[in-house]
Amino acid sequence: MNPSKNEVEVKTEAAKAASKRMAYLSTEIKNRALLSIADRLMAGEKDILVANNLDYAAGEKAGMGTAMLDRLLLTTERIQSMAADVRAVAALPDPVGETFEMRTLPNGLQVGKRRVPVGVIGAIYESRPNVTVDISVLCLKSGNAVVLRGGKEAKNSNLALAMVIQNAAYQSGIPEGAVQLIESKDRALVAQMLKMRDTIDLIIPRGGADLINNVAQNASMPVVTGGIGVCHTYVDRSADLAKAIAIAHNAKVQRPTVCNALDTLLVHMNIADSYLPKIAAEWSEAGVEIRCDQRSSGILQPLSLHKVVPASDKDWGKEFLALVAAVKVVDSLDEALAHIERYGSGHSEAIVTEDYGAAVRFLKEVDAACVYVNASTRFTDGGQFGLGAEVGISTQKLHARGPLGLRELTTYKWIVMGDGQVRP
Amino acid sequence: MNPSKNEVEVKTEAAKAASKRMAYLSTEIKNRALLSIADRLMAGEKDILVANNLDYAAGEKAGMGTAMLDRLLLTTERIQSMAADVRAVAALPDPVGETFEMRTLPNGLQVGKRRVPVGVIGAIYESRPNVTVDISVLCLKSGNAVVLRGGKEAKNSNLALAMVIQNAAYQSGIPEGAVQLIESKDRALVAQMLKMRDTIDLIIPRGGADLINNVAQNASMPVVTGGIGVCHTYVDRSADLAKAIAIAHNAKVQRPTVCNALDTLLVHMNIADSYLPKIAAEWSEAGVEIRCDQRSSGILQPLSLHKVVPASDKDWGKEFLALVAAVKVVDSLDEALAHIERYGSGHSEAIVTEDYGAAVRFLKEVDAACVYVNASTRFTDGGQFGLGAEVGISTQKLHARGPLGLRELTTYKWIVMGDGQVRP
Numbered sequence: 001m002n003p004s005k006n007e008v009e010v011k012t013e014a015a016k017a018a019s020k021r022m023a024y025l026s027t028e029i030k031n032r033a034l035l036s037i038a039d040r041l042m043a044g045e046k047d048i049l050v051a052n053n054l055d056y057a058a059g060e061k062a063g064m065g066t067a068m069l070d071r072l073l074l075t076t077e078r079i080q081s082m083a084a085d086v087r088a089v090a091a092l093p094d095p096v097g098e099t100f101e102m103r104t105l106p107n108g109l110q111v112g113k114r115r116v117p118v119g120v121i122g123a124i125y126e127s128r129p130n131v132t133v134d135i136s137v138l139c140l141k142s143g144n145a146v147v148l149r150g151g152k153e154a155k156n157s158n159l160a161l162a163m164v165i166q167n168a169a170y171q172s173g174i175p176e177g178a179v180q181l182i183e184s185k186d187r188a189l190v191a192q193m194l195k196m197r198d199t200i201d202l203i204i205p206r207g208g209a210d211l212i213n214n215v216a217q218n219a220s221m222p223v224v225t226g227g228i229g230v231c232h233t234y235v236d237r238s239a240d241l242a243k244a245i246a247i248a249h250n251a252k253v254q255r256p257t258v259c260n261a262l263d264t265l266l267v268h269m270n271i272a273d274s275y276l277p278k279i280a281a282e283w284s285e286a287g288v289e290i291r292c293d294q295r296s297s298g299i300l301q302p303l304s305l306h307k308v309v310p311a312s313d314k315d316w317g318k319e320f321l322a323l324v325a326a327v328k329v330v331d332s333l334d335e336a337l338a339h340i341e342r343y344g345s346g347h348s349e350a351i352v353t354e355d356y357g358a359a360v361r362f363l364k365e366v367d368a369a370c371v372y373v374n375a376s377t378r379f380t381d382g383g384q385f386g387l388g389a390e391v392g393i394s395t396q397k398l399h400a401r402g403p404l405g406l407r408e409l410t411t412y413k414w415i416v417m418g419d420g421q422v423r424p
Numbered sequence: 425m426n427p428s429k430n431e432v433e434v435k436t437e438a439a440k441a442a443s444k445r446m447a448y449l450s451t452e453i454k455n456r457a458l459l460s461i462a463d464r465l466m467a468g469e470k471d472i473l474v475a476n477n478l479d480y481a482a483g484e485k486a487g488m489g490t491a492m493l494d495r496l497l498l499t500t501e502r503i504q505s506m507a508a509d510v511r512a513v514a515a516l517p518d519p520v521g522e523t524f525e526m527r528t529l530p531n532g533l534q535v536g537k538r539r540v541p542v543g544v545i546g547a548i549y550e551s552r553p554n555v556t557v558d559i560s561v562l563c564l565k566s567g568n569a570v571v572l573r574g575g576k577e578a579k580n581s582n583l584a585l586a587m588v589i590q591n592a593a594y595q596s597g598i599p600e601g602a603v604q605l606i607e608s609k610d611r612a613l614v615a616q617m618l619k620m621r622d623t624i625d626l627i628i629p630r631g632g633a634d635l636i637n638n639v640a641q642n643a644s645m646p647v648v649t650g651g652i653g654v655c656h657t658y659v660d661r662s663a664d665l666a667k668a669i670a671i672a673h674n675a676k677v678q679r680p681t682v683c684n685a686l687d688t689l690l691v692h693m694n695i696a697d698s699y700l701p702k703i704a705a706e707w708s709e710a711g712v713e714i715r716c717d718q719r720s721s722g723i724l725q726p727l728s729l730h731k732v733v734p735a736s737d738k739d740w741g742k743e744f745l746a747l748v749a750a751v752k753v754v755d756s757l758d759e760a761l762a763h764i765e766r767y768g769s770g771h772s773e774a775i776v777t778e779d780y781g782a783a784v785r786f787l788k789e790v791d792a793a794c795v796y797v798n799a800s801t802r803f804t805d806g807g808q809f810g811l812g813a814e815v816g817i818s819t820q821k822l823h824a825r826g827p828l829g830l831r832e833l834t835t836y837k838w839i840v841m842g843d844g845q846v847r848p
Binding site for chain 1: 444447448527529533535538540542543621625626640641642644646664666667670671673674675678765783787788789791792793794795796797798799800802803804808809810820821822823825826827835836837838839840841842843844845846847
């Protein structure tokens with residue numbers, strides 16, 4: 001180790017060097033490495049659990065909350081599940097090498113694009129140690145080297161997992177250096193990582209809003225941001241009531257803690273009297289707190305349901321991540337569109353309607369990663385969209401938007417094949 | 425104008441507001457606006473030239489060099505040429521609205537992507553006033569609003585051109601506010617623009633390396649960087665001599681001042697004795713200064729050609745932008761690949777070979793925006809690649825790489841059409 005360079009510099013440069021050879025590694029070697037990682041996760045269970053126990057005990061001692069402790073915890077089942085996920089990624093098609101948009105120009109030049117890895121991906125994440133495995137495996141499969149920087153609360157777990165990954169990968173033919181774990185917990189190293197645009201090609205932050213915003217604001221290289229979803233479902237006056245109930249219920253209740261869950265329900269005034277009591281009854285039974293604007297209050301308060309309360313201004317545009325929904329009656333599709341434009345976070349937005357024109361307008365005018373007609377926003381997910389593994393959900397507009405699969409960890413280069421052409 | 429906000433804030437917010445309606449403007453309105461801009465450029469020639477004279481006179485007075493004065497200068501011919509370019513963009517297909525990768529999932533959901541504008545594009549550029557027209561028109565055609573910040577040396581010209589564009593566009597149905605010119609020359613406003621990631625979706629810097637690096641390092645939103653090309657042509661031992669001469673000559677001489685021109689010629693040792701004297705004779709006749717490594721010196725010095733000089737270490741990896749080439753004899757394809765990896769800027773790299781395996785390896789292993797077999801690197805250009813208008817050439821890896829056309833000023837959103845689907 002060069003004494004004049006710190007850990008981040010040394011490890012990132014090693015990753016860069018490895019990435020050059022990663023770019024044209026065969027699918028066979030990459031899959032062999034992934035299957036070996038899966039095997040060794042299972043075989044190394046004991047060591048991993050010992051390391052995780054250290055983190056867990058330290059977390060308990062430090063007074064970490066139950067939810068965070070649960071995210072930190074590894075068990076035999078969770079390790080088995082990680083290994084199964086790694087095998088699933090091994091089974092996916094290799095995105096690298098595909099040549100596309102190839103055509104022959106009038107001068108005989110063949111010009112097209114070939115899909116290639118991005119290079120070095122930096123991952124900055126919190127608590128959940130499975131992200132170490134998750135991101136490493138997605139990067140390896142897509143031909144990228146990776147520099148991992150996990151949270152200090154999971155340091156022993158991350159180290160144990162990274163060693164399993166490194167040993168398995170390098171012994172399977174992955175170039176040494178392709179998987180790097182930053183061990184120092186010096187926070188200045190994160191700031192340094194964010195400025196290394198010559199060696200880190202893309203940064204993926206995984207964690208809370210503070211982490212994501214810090215990375216997005218300060219990174220000098222491209223960042224895949226996302227994970228924050230303020231999602232609306234608008235029930236149009238022409239909506240089919242049964243569909244509108246099923247969709248809003250599913251979007252709110254099926255898994256309320258995730259970014260694609262419903263936050264605000266907008267209801268056209270012409271259908272509010274018939275629709276709102278029905279969805280409110282279902283939600284109420286499921287324990288949903290319903291925060292109502294004045295007009296929806298007028299309809300729901302007389303029904304004496306549990307947890308129907310007045311909404312405050314802060315409830316519009318809020319991501320609840322819980323069994324809470326804001327409800328507003330609107331005069332028109334226009335008002336719904338304006339509300340979504342103002343308060344949406346560009347994640348997932350839905351309309352329930354039987355009106356062709358309303359569906360077309362909603363698809364056209366809503367600016368979000370995923371725009372739905374007559375379906376639950378809960379479908380915003382790489383697996384659900386058929387992308388195989390999911391790297392994350394992007395709410396930024398460039399490079400890739402919405403659910404990101406392996407292909408979104410690649411870029412392309414232009415390939416030009418001639419037989420002596422020169423430019424006139 | 426809100427007195428608590430400065431010019432950049434007010435104009436960028438206005439652009440953002442306009443961009444919402446730009447996103448679903450018809451192709452007809454956009455094309456009508458472009459044709460009107462072309463007409464008014466011609467009709468407004470006198471005013472534009474008066475404004476340009478002010479800038480030119482100020483430039484002369486300030487002791488501006490001939491090359492820079494020439495870049496600043498507008499003439500009747502140049503205005504006609506600008507108008508013709510605008511008409512050419514009007515004639516290109518509209519990239520917005522295309523729906524692609526649409527498929528039906530097992531549950532009946534139809535999921536696909538629809539191409540949409542990026543939103544607000546910021547352009548920061550130097551001297552040449554035609555960039556004002558160029559970027560505005562490309563942004564309008566691709567449905568984006570634009571915030572322009574040109575150089576102070578062209579301020580009167582840019583203002584006159586922006587007024588022509590704004591009047592023509594708004595009277596043709598483009599939402600008011602879609603084209604903004606920052607008039608203040610306070611440099612702090614550039615720094616401020618680079619941090620406005622909530623309102624500016626993408627930044628395009630156009631100018632010298634200092635400007636581009638400043639923007640790339642400091643922008644918090646995605647940046648399209650490029651324009652710096654250290655381009656190699658490698659003549660393999662199996663090269664066809666006639667092709668290798670024509671290609672290297674074209675790449676160096678046809679237009680030496682641009683980023684896709686040849687900088688370094690690498691020649692396999694087995695072919696150096698027969699090839700180097702021939703290309704050197706042609707180059708010498710064209711006035712090319714040839715900076716030789718030791719081995720190529722040994723071959724070329726005895727020929728007493730003009731301008732054959734020893735290369736210094738600084739000549740490797742240098743973008744000459746002039747009739748200068750560095751020449752190096754290499755032992756093998758491996759050495760050529762290693763040299764390109766070390767010194768290339770990821771722009772355009774070429775091999776001349778009749779060997780299938782060498783061609784395949786070069787295409788596979790070289791990491792650059794454009795990789796060539798048996799053709800001149802001068803083809804790296806949106807027009808040459810058949811993209812129509814060119815926004816620039818990107819040497820970054822994310823979002824888009826190499827020549828950028830109108831499509832690269834767009835992104836996509838996911839469209840999901842169901843009939844009541846919920847997630848199980």
